[in-house]
Amino acid sequence: xxxxxxxxxxxxxxxxxxxxxxxxxxxxxxxxxxxxxxxxxxxxxxxxxxxxxxxxxxxxxxxxxxxxxxxxxxxxxxxxxxxxxxxxxxxxxxxxxxxxxxxxxxxxxxxxxxxxxxxxxxxxxxxxxxxxxxxxxxxxxxxxxxxxxxxxxxxxxxxxxxxxxxxxxxxxxxxxxxxxxxxxxxxxxxxxxxxxxxxxxxxxxxxxxxxxxxxxxxxxxxxxxxxxxxxxxxxxxxxxxxxxxxxxxxxxxxxxxxxxxxxxxxxxxxxxxxxxxxxxxxxxxxxxxxxxxxxxxxxxxxxxxxxxxxxxxxxxxxxxxxxxxxxxxxxxxxxxxxxxxxxxxxxxxxxxxxxxxxxxxxxxxxxxxxxxxxxxxxxxxxxxxxxxxxxxxxxxxxxxxxxxxxxxxxxxxxxxxxxxxxxxxxxxxxxxxxxxxxxxxxxxxxxxxxxxxxxxxxxxxxxxxxxxxxxxxxxxxxxxxxxxxxxxxxxxxxxxxxxxxxxxxxxxxxxxxxxxxxxxxxxxxxxxxxxxxxxxxxxxxxxxxxxxxxxxxxxxxxxxxxxxxxxxxxxxxxxxxxxxxxxxxxxxxxxxxxxxxxxxxxxxxxxxxxxxxxxxxxxxxxxxxxxxxxxxxxxxxxxxxxxxxxxxxxxxxxxxxxxxxxxxxxxxxxxxxxxxxxxxxxxxxxxxxxxxxxxxxxxxxxxxxxxxxxxxxxxxxxxxxxxxxxxx
Amino acid sequence: xxxxxxxxxxxxxxxxxxxxxxxxxxxxxxxxxxxxxxxxxxxxxxxxxxxxxxxxxxxxxxxxxxxxxxxxxxxxxxxxxxxxxxxxxxxxxxxxxxxxxxxxxxxxxxxxxxxxxxxxxxxxxxxxxxxxxxxxxxxxxxxxxxxxxxx
Ligand code: FES
Ligand code: FES
Numbered sequence: 087x088x089x090x091x092x093x094x095x096x097x098x099x100x101x102x103x104x105x106x107x108x109x110x111x112x113x114x115x116x117x118x119x120x121x122x123x124x125x126x127x128x129x130x131x132x133x134x135x136x137x138x139x140x141x142x143x144x145x146x147x148x149x150x151x152x153x154x155x156x157x158x159x160x161x162x163x164x165x166x167x168x169x170x171x172x173x174x175x176x177x178x179x180x181x182x183x184x185x186x187x188x189x190x191x192x193x194x195x196x197x198x199x200x201x202x203x204x205x206x207x208x209x210x211x212x213x214x215x216x217x218x219x220x221x222x223x224x225x226x227x228x229x230x231x232x233x234x235x236x237x238x239x240x241x242x243x244x245x246x247x248x249x250x251x252x253x254x255x256x257x258x259x260x261x262x263x264x265x266x267x268x269x270x271x272x273x274x275x276x277x278x279x280x281x282x283x284x285x286x287x288x289x290x291x292x293x294x295x296x297x298x299x300x301x302x303x304x305x306x307x308x309x310x311x312x313x314x315x316x317x318x319x320x321x322x323x324x325x326x327x328x329x330x331x332x333x334x335x336x337x338x339x340x341x342x343x344x345x346x347x348x349x350x351x352x353x354x355x356x357x358x359x360x361x362x363x364x365x366x367x368x369x370x371x372x373x374x375x376x377x378x379x380x381x382x383x384x385x386x387x388x389x390x391x392x393x394x395x396x397x398x399x400x401x402x403x404x405x406x407x408x409x410x411x412x413x414x415x416x417x418x419x420x421x422x423x424x425x426x427x428x429x430x431x432x433x434x435x436x437x438x439x440x441x442x443x444x445x446x447x448x449x450x451x452x453x454x455x456x457x458x459x460x461x462x463x464x465x466x467x468x469x470x471x472x473x474x475x476x477x478x479x480x481x482x483x484x485x486x487x488x489x490x491x492x493x494x495x496x497x498x499x500x501x502x503x504x505x506x507x508x509x510x511x512x513x514x515x516x517x518x519x520x521x522x523x524x525x526x527x528x529x530x531x532x533x534x535x536x537x538x539x540x541x542x543x544x545x546x547x548x549x550x551x552x553x554x555x556x557x558x559x560x561x562x563x564x565x566x567x568x569x570x571x572x573x574x575x576x577x578x579x580x581x582x583x584x585x586x587x588x589x590x591x592x593x594x595x596x597x598x599x600x601x602x603x604x605x606x607x608x609x610x611x612x613x614x615x616x617x618x619x620x621x622x623x624x625x626x627x628x629x630x631x632x633x634x635x636x637x638x639x640x641x642x643x644x645x646x647x648x649x650x651x652x653x654x655x656x657x658x659x660x661x662x663x664x665x666x667x668x669x670x671x672x673x674x675x676x677x678x679x680x681x682x683x684x685x686x687x688x689x690x691x692x693x694x695x696x697x698x699x700x701x702x703x704x705x706x707x708x709x710x711x712x713x714x715x716x717x718x719x720x721x722x723x724x725x726x727x728x729x730x731x732x733x734x735x736x737x738x739x740x741x742x743x744x745x746x747x748x749x750x751x752x753x754x755x756x757x758x759x760x761x762x763x764x765x766x767x768x769x770x771x772x773x774x775x776x777x778x779x780x781x782x783x784x785x786x787x788x789x790x791x792x793x794x795x796x797x798x799x800x801x802x803x804x805x806x807x808x809x810x811x812x813x814x
Numbered sequence: 815x816x817x818x819x820x821x822x823x824x825x826x827x828x829x830x831x832x833x834x835x836x837x838x839x840x841x842x843x844x845x846x847x848x849x850x851x852x853x854x855x856x857x858x859x860x861x862x863x864x865x866x867x868x869x870x871x872x873x874x875x876x877x878x879x880x881x882x883x884x885x886x887x888x889x890x891x892x893x894x895x896x897x898x899x900x901x902x903x904x905x906x907x908x909x910x911x912x913x914x915x916x917x918x919x920x921x922x923x924x925x926x927x928x929x930x931x932x933x934x935x936x937x938x939x940x941x942x943x944x945x946x947x948x949x950x951x952x953x954x955x956x957x958x959x960x961x962x963x964x965x
Contacts, residue, residue: 160910161910162908162909162910162911162947163909164909295903295904295906296906296908298908298911299902299903299906299907299908300903301911302908302911302914303899303902303903303907303908303911303914303918304887304888304899305846305847305886305887305888305915306847306888307911308846309849309912311846311849311850312840312846314844314846320841362841363833363837363841363842364837364840364841364850365833365834365837365841435946436910436912436946437849437851437857437859437910437912437913437944437945437946437947438849438851438910438912439850439851484910484911485910486849486910486911486912486913487909487910487912487946487947489946519850521850521853522851522852522853522854522857717906718906721906721909721949721952724948724949724951724952725909725947725948725949726948727948728945728947728948728949728950729946729947729948731948750852750853750854750856751851751852751854751856751857751944752854752856756944756945756946757948757950758941758944759936759937759940759941759943759945759950759953759954760937760938760941762948762950762951762954764951765951
């Protein structure tokens with residue numbers, strides 16, 4: 087597909103789950119069809135179904151400014167700029183006139199075409215908007231032409247639109263958008279539009295400045311943490327130290343005695359202290375005495391859980407994939423490779439801790455939130471307060487990062503604020519604040535995972551059998567989403583990155599095991615790919631060495647019929663100087679992964695000295711279809727490296743007697759500036775449909791680094807975070 | 815009652831002298847550019863200037879900030895501040911933006927003290943400012959760009 091025809095359907099690089107119709111009335115989220123394995127399935131709902139009324143998505147003012155009504159949540163990924171680019175391209179608006187605001191919560195108008203409801207995630211924003219937003223821009227342009235034709239009484243075919251100016255050469259008439267906007271936007275919406283061919287693009291593919299740069303460099307950008315309503319109270323919630331514990335009783339006398347503490351209420355998640363300001367609320371919470379019922383709480387350590395994971399993996403798992411006959415292949419193997427990988431629980435730790443503001447009024451409820459799954463949050467609040475979803479107005483604001491945490495299908499913190507408001511029982515605006523400690527200790531982690539790989543090579547060094555076991559706590563088993571998102575016991579998000587590998591592996595069996603715990607888990611930037619890619623890319627590297635082959639050549643042989651994948655592998659290798667000798671103590675490692683229809687290869691240069699790992703350079707090659715804004719793509723890869731590096735080197739959530747041992751940025755330390763490697767990003771020129779870039783930079787980083795550590799030291803680190811001590 | 819001079823204006827405030835400056839700014843003065851990220855001087859999101867020097871407002875008690883000049887990014891001005899903001903914008907440093915007020919305030923202090931910082935100087939001065947979105951490479955580049963602009 088060249089992406090230029092109006093009647094063209096989007097291929098869905100789906101987050102496999104199409105979140106449809108959060109059915110609050112029924113009391114449970116109704117989630118729609120679960121579409122496995124992205125590239126193999128295209129959801130009917132994912133097609134851009136024009137015509138779209140431009141009035142829904144753009145407002146053109148008399149001062150010529152064009153305001154995109156952005157249906158997606160901006161958490162730093164640059165979506166406001168990306169969507170505005172698509173509209174401006176077809177509208178022929180000058181970039182300097184583009185503005186944006188966030189769309190109100192009206193799913194019928196602003197749904198994610200892949201999810202079927204309003205929501206952002208799964209690297210779907212550009213993918214689902216790629217045709218739609220260009221159609222919107224094109225339709226608006228045609229409406230300007232129609233309006234000018236009517237006003238000037240000239241044939242529409244003689245009217246040109248360029249750079250925000252509508253003109254008719256023969257009569258010498260010209261009008262800027264602002265002059266014609268009122269008339270234009272009342273014109274009938276064209277039933278069909280023709281999109282520009284790539285050769286005519288002026289903005290797509292250019293480095294356009296981000297639309298949110300100025301507000302975010304002057305302190306003017308508003309996050310929900312910054313919302314200040316008259317009389318607003320701040321609520322902090324004391325939650326149990328142990329997951330699964332509940333409030334038995336509490337004593338709030340000392341808390342209430344603090345000047346400025348206004349109320350203390352019990353909610354399902356714990357006990358909330360409300361005060362006139364944040365500091366007083368925090369002091370009130372400290373003064374609170376809560377007696378917890380820990381009888382049913384989770385008390386296992388990570389080691390305990392991993393021992394159980396290991397025992398589980400000794401049995402036979404659920405068949406997530408069966409291709410050829412893995413066991414027969416392994417039986418014939420000349421060499422057999424076996425390895426085990428473990429992956430810790432991880433917190434998302436977005437820079438802005440969770441928070442939101444609620445205000446109950448006669449008309450319903452207003453929520454101010456960095457809200458990623460608006461439809462789900464809306465339904466959750468409605469359910470708690472016994473209202474209808476349409477009574478919940480959401481004011482979406484910038485999110486100070488998310489990495490998955492703000493898009494919780496369980497709507498944990500949104501429900502929490504609704505419960506606080508309900509328990510307080512009077513009309514006062516409330517801001518719910520999570521501290522960093524609350525965030526790190528608060529669960530909804532990337533699950534603990536174990537991978538066990540057994541793979542065999544034939545005499546020629548070719549893979550002839552691969553059995554892969556994955557033990558993972560499902561994101562959905564045991565939740566209301568299980569019935570719609572888990573099929574025959576298999577949660578796609580547990581096994582992705584493995585079952586959908588682009589490598590040609592003929593005899594391939596993947597078994598899935600659902601571990602259980604009371605630790606709440608959630609998707610974490612790149613979801614299952616965050617571990618699946620690491621196991622695959624480490625194993626492939628080890629197999630290449632076992633076969634006596636170059637790791638890049640070994641990969642290319644497995645991608646012989648996948649030209650797009652192979653091109654990315656080759657580009658990264660070439661730009662990184664793959665094959666060049668490095669000084670002692672330094673190593674170069676390769677990894678390649680494809681997810682969300684975006685392909686990323688990374689070459690890591692690593693120095694190891696006295697068991698300290700220093701990543702010097704990452705060279706990345708990317709194919710995400712049309713590069714709508716190459717600078718934002720580059721930034722997302724740089725950012726993914728910064729985000730994933732600390733997970734690779736040190737981050738993990740552990741428990742002592744059930745209590746989370748990490749608290750803040752000292753013992754759960756993100757990457758610091760001094761650790762940041764140089765990052766080079768090379769983007770494949772492509773006219774294929776634009777996909778996305780928010781997540782795909784994460785999966786290849788850790789295996790590229792691990793493979794480089796092996797190259798530098800001859801020591802193989804498999805489990806994450808890398809135990810640098812073992813290099814000593 | 816304590817008196818704080820913030821962005822050139824004196825405010826008489828009925829707050830405990832122990833309240834962290836961050837919460838006085840955000841909750842009492844509605845100046846929300848300084849952000850809460852950790853509350854323990856571990857991230858730099860709350861960085862403001864106290865007498866022209868970068869300070870972690872989450873870890874400064876309001877009572878200790880009387881008789882000082884407190885400046886937030888809303889009011890920070892001058893050649894260095896302008897150069898830094900301009901460089902940040904022209905390199906599109908920001909992603910989510912939540913850390914960036916603090917990053918910019920730290921960078922201004924660095925450049926006020928050192929007009930030609932090396933990468934190592936930048937790392938040393940900025941290492942306490944966490945960016946979870948990983949915008950560090952651009953921050954470093956932007957500081958170099960601002961340094962050139964003010965040279
Ligand atoms: S909030 Fe002050 S340093 Fe993190
Ligand atoms: S830009 Fe998001 S934390 Fe720095």
